[in-house]
Amino acid sequence: MRYLVDETYFDKDNGPIIFYAGNEGDIWTFFDNSGFMSTTLAEKFGALTIWGEHRYYGKSMPFGDDSFEKENLNMLTVEAAMNDYVDLIKSIKETEGLQDRAVIVGGGSYGGMLSAWLRMKYPQWFQGALAASAPILFFDGYVAPDAYDIIATGSYAASGTGETACSDLISDGFAELADLRANKDAYGDIAEIFNLCAVPEGEIEVQSLIDTLSDSIGTMAMVNYPYPTSFVEPLPAWPVATACAAGEDAWNKNWQEKYAKLYPIQAVGKTFYNYNDQEPCLDVSVQQGGGLDDNGWGVQACNEMAMPFSSPKPASMFPEAEWNEKENSAQCEAMYGESPQYNWALEYFGGINPKKDFMKASNIIFSNGTLDPWHAGGVLE
Numbered sequence: 001m002r003y004l005v006d007e008t009y010f011d012k013d014n015g016p017i018i019f020y021a022g023n024e025g026d027i028w029t030f031f032d033n034s035g036f037m038s039t040t041l042a043e044k045f046g047a048l049t050i051w052g053e054h055r056y057y058g059k060s061m062p063f064g065d066d067s068f069e070k071e072n073l074n075m076l077t078v079e080a081a082m083n084d085y086v087d088l089i090k091s092i093k094e095t096e097g098l099q100d101r102a103v104i105v106g107g108g109s110y111g112g113m114l115s116a117w118l119r120m121k122y123p124q125w126f127q128g129a130l131a132a133s134a135p136i137l138f139f140d141g142y143v144a145p146d147a148y149d150i151i152a153t154g155s156y157a158a159s160g161t162g163e164t165a166c167s168d169l170i171s172d173g174f175a176e177l178a179d180l181r182a183n184k185d186a187y188g189d190i191a192e193i194f195n196l197c198a199v200p201e202g203e204i205e206v207q208s209l210i211d212t213l214s215d216s217i218g219t220m221a222m223v224n225y226p227y228p229t230s231f232v233e234p235l236p237a238w239p240v241a242t243a244c245a246a247g248e249d250a251w252n253k254n255w256q257e258k259y260a261k262l263y264p265i266q267a268v269g270k271t272f273y274n275y276n277d278q279e280p281c282l283d284v285s286v287q288q289g290g291g292l293d294d295n296g297w298g299v300q301a302c303n304e305m306a307m308p309f310s311s312p313k314p315a316s317m318f319p320e321a322e323w324n325e326k327e328n329s330a331q332c333e334a335m336y337g338e339s340p341q342y343n344w345a346l347e348y349f350g351g352i353n354p355k356k357d358f359m360k361a362s363n364i365i366f367s368n369g370t371l372d373p374w375h376a377g378g379v380l381e
Helices: 027-031 035-045 070-075 078-096 110-121 147-157 166-180 184-193 203-222 239-254 262-273 294-300 325-336 344-348 373-377
Strands: 003-006 017-021 048-052 103-108 128-132 364-367
Touching: 003 027, 017 027, 017 035, 017 078, 017 110, 027 048, 035 048, 048 078, 078 110, 103 110, 110 128, 110 364, 147 166, 147 203, 147 239, 147 373, 166 184, 166 203, 166 239, 166 262, 184 203, 184 262, 203 239, 203 262, 203 373, 239 262, 294 325
Parallel strands: 017 048, 017 103, 103 128, 128 364
Antiparallel strands: 003 048
């Protein structure tokens, strides 16, 4: 397991340990974008900061190049990752003679979930936790499958300033693309409007474009920070507002053009995947949002982290989709040989009845943002 140690501000006589519970990506991605822990808190408390990389992400591959072979995927579990972090903290404390130092664990999103769960399950090793945007309740037994998309839609609806809501422009764009999937005569225009690296050859490529836009626009709602960031992609401050302004401008300039409804959604999506015009064209066969890793998360979403998602019309601006556990399970079995445990987290850690289940939990800060779609599965009181 790879881990980072930063003792820039460490008071060796009295300083505590701040530990980042790495999540679904290269550990440097989180170190470079979590200055509140690495600088603000570390300097305030004279802390030693440690950053643990989650197994199966970054360079922490337990079976090297064979780590994602089906027979090796059963080692990618939440419990195993948590045990890694306990062993790491134990080892560093013993090696450095820091057995009496308090450890505060922190993280965001899935890392925030791990932080809360580490404090709950291992209070002897973690004396407190900062669980930022930690949707520990985002499972089928607690949250509605449409929660994420509806909140994200609301964030876009509130961010536009034109006569037509930004969310409506996006919804119209998705509908137009869906209508054009089977129209090969439109493929050249689609390639030109979206600056695709290759003209679509069939419906599969057009659907890949729809999926890329859906993922990009949905993720942008998750990283809608009030400051510029390069966390998953280089983004401006308040990227949703920036994207909506670009979409409205594209509509005002192109409303008389053929396939006019495609221009706003192109401008909105481009804000996420190519804001700085670094890429010469859009390759829809490549994952956008390079800061996070879909490989390991795809496996986890098919075992213990199976979260429900649906997109209902007209409440959601995203392409319509229903949540079907049976179909999802079949896909997971086919892809990874994994069987989703839909309410495993709620049963293992608690959460079906949060007030009762977490009554004895202590020293955990749950921070959630109203605009962040993950707050639907967060602990809010």
